[in-house]
Amino acid sequence: MIEIYRYNALQSGVLLRRYKRFLADVELPDKQIVTAFCPNSGSMKGCSEPGSLVMISYHESSERKTLYTLEMVKADGVWVGVNTLLTNDLAHRLIELKLIHELSPYKVIKREATFGDSRLDFLLSNGKRECYMEVKNVTLKDGRVAKFPDAVTVRGRKHLNSLMNAVKMGYNACMLYIVQRSDCDCFAPEEEIDPEYAKTLRLALECGVNVFAFKFDARPEGIYALGRVLCRDDLGKW
Numbered sequence: 001m002i003e004i005y006r007y008n009a010l011q012s013g014v015l016l017r018r019y020k021r022f023l024a025d026v027e028l029p030d031k032q033i034v035t036a037f038c039p040n041s042g043s044m045k046g047c048s049e050p051g052s053l054v055m056i057s058y059h060e061s062s063e064r065k066t067l068y069t070l071e072m073v074k075a076d077g078v079w080v081g082v083n084t085l086l087t088n089d090l091a092h093r094l095i096e097l098k099l100i101h102e103l104s105p106y107k108v109i110k111r112e113a114t115f116g117d118s119r120l121d122f123l124l125s126n127g128k129r130e131c132y133m134e135v136k137n138v139t140l141k142d143g144r145v146a147k148f149p150d151a152v153t154v155r156g157r158k159h160l161n162s163l164m165n166a167v168k169m170g171y172n173a174c175m176l177y178i179v180q181r182s183d184c185d186c187f188a189p190e191e192e193i194d195p196e197y198a199k200t201l202r203l204a205l206e207c208g209v210n211v212f213a214f215k216f217d218a219r220p221e222g223i224y225a226l227g228r229v230l231c232r233d234d235l236g237k238w
Contacts, residue, residue, distance in 0.1 A: 001224040010055040018048045036068035043151040047073045081180030081218035087137040118162035131172035134159045138179045146184035164207040174210040186230040187213035
C-alpha cells in the first residue's frame with residue numbers, strides 16, 4: 001500500500017443523523033453532540049445509517065459555521081471515505097506517482113479546467129496532446145461491486161457529455177472513479193438509481209473516453225492506494 005493522504009488527528013464519534021445534505025450530528029465519546037460539515041452531495045446510501053461509527057476532523061476557523069468535518073463512516077465493517085473535497089487531491093497524487101499506467105506520460109497542467117459550458121476536474125498534458133479528466137468519489141457498493149452514482153446526477157451526465165465532446169474535438173479524455181472503500185473488487189455504473197447516467201457512460205466508452213477505477217483503503221490515520229479495479233457493466237456491454 002502507498003500512503004496518498006495523511007490525516008491530522010481525527011476524532012471518533014457516532015453518527016446521529018445526516019440532514020440538509022451537508023450537515024451531520026455526531027455524538028463524541030464524552031457524550032457531547034456536535035454538528036459536522038458533510039462534504040458530500042450524494043445520498044451516501046449505505047453510509048449514513050444512524051448509529052454508525054464515524055471519524056471527524058476539527059478546524060478552528062472564524063469563517064466556518066461548523067468546526068468539524070465528516071471524513072469517514074464505518075459501513076459493512078470497513079471505513080468509507082465520504083469527504084469528496086479530498087477526491088481531486090487523491091486523483092492528483094495518482095497522476096504524480098504514475099499509478100495509472102495509461103496516464104503515466106501525463107502531468108497535471110490545470111485543475112478545474114473550463115471546457116465549453118462545463119468545468120472539468122483536470123487538464124493533463126503529455127507534451128504532445130492534452131487530456132481532460134473528470135473525477136468522481138465512489139462510496140456505494142452492491143456485494144463486492146463499487147457503484148456510482150448513489151443518486152440521480154444531471155451534473156454527472158453533463159460532465160460525461162463534455163468528455164465526449166472533447167474527444168470529438170481531438171483531445172484525449174478520461175473518467176476516473178475514486179473508490180474510497182477497500183471491500184470492492186470491481187466497478188460498475190448504478191443502473192437502478194440512474195439509468196441515464198449508466199447509458200451515457202456506455203456512450204462515452206464507445207466515443208473513446210477512457211474509464212478507470214482505483215481503490216483506496218481509508219483509515220483514521222490516512223488514505224492508502226490499493227490499486228486499479230476492473231470496470232464492468234452489469235448488462236455485459238463492457
